[in-house]
Amino acid sequence: MHKEIFEKFKKIGMKYFYGDFFDSRVYVSHNLRKIQTINILDIGCGSGVLLSCAPECQKIGIDVDFEALKEIKKLDKKIEPILCDAQFLPLKNNIFETISAMHLFPVIKNMKGDWNKAIEEVLRVSKDKSTLLITGANRTSRHFEKTHSIDHRKKYLNYEQQIEKLDQKYNIIVEGYGPHSKWTMYLLKIIYKSPQFLLNIFNIDEIVFWFLKSKRYLKNGRSYVIICESKVEGYNS
Numbered sequence: 001m002h003k004e005i006f007e008k009f010k011k012i013g014m015k016y017f018y019g020d021f022f023d024s025r026v027y028v029s030h031n032l033r034k035i036q037t038i039n040i041l042d043i044g045c046g047s048g049v050l051l052s053c054a055p056e057c058q059k060i061g062i063d064v065d066f067e068a069l070k071e072i073k074k075l076d077k078k079i080e081p082i083l084c085d086a087q088f089l090p091l092k093n094n095i096f097e098t099i100s101a102m103h104l105f106p107v108i109k110n111m112k113g114d115w116n117k118a119i120e121e122v123l124r125v126s127k128d129k130s131t132l133l134i135t136g137a138n139r140t141s142r143h144f145e146k147t148h149s150i151d152h153r154k155k156y157l158n159y160e161q162q163i164e165k166l167d168q169k170y171n172i173i174v175e176g177y178g179p180h181s182k183w184t185m186y187l188l189k190i191i192y193k194s195p196q197f198l199l200n201i202f203n204i205d206e207i208v209f210w211f212l213k214s215k216r217y218l219k220n221g222r223s224y225v226i227i228c229e230s231k232v233e234g235y236n237s
Helices: 002-012 024-033 105-110 115-125 150-155 159-166 182-191 196-201 204-212
Strands: 039-043 058-063 079-083 096-102 126-137 170-177 223-230
Touching (some): 024 096, 096 115, 126 159, 159 223, 182 204, 196 204
Parallel strands (some): 039 058, 039 096, 096 126
Antiparallel strands (some): 126 223, 170 223
């Protein structure tokens, strides 16, 4: 999966790349591929890499970056892009079984937007029985000590604040992701230089995902992954 994602970015242009070969969004793409759903909404979809990994279904991608949206059809002609703000989704209530929001809510807060409104919009358009996949940077982690001020890190939206808005409707699992040193990650990249058939034989992707994610990494992981599954049918957001 890691090599596949990287090849997709090379196809559309590396200016859209996540910036990290082992980004948590690769793990979400891996999980999304296994989901059975009639539709998927990716809010903050960028150039559509995540959606292009999803199974055959109705795929809708939303973003405010028009230039990124123009690249989507290069990866998957079935994705329907929509240019709009996540705080004001031009969509009906209760229609999506699966929704992904990659690094979305912290960015909205950082840009002085209303992240609570964006989550309310997610709850509005999600079906009573639905799945949400959310990621974000773990700014309180030691990994950001040298790159971001302590004031910024304290103010940055964390996973606990997002969970508070979601736990009425969803059962929630949170994993930390990617706590390891640059040297360790570099060694993993060397492994991916191997021929694809060897990577498949030894199931390298699954091993790497297991290595990178754990609840223990919520303190010092580079990012987090939130997986939400509806608690009950008939919930009305």
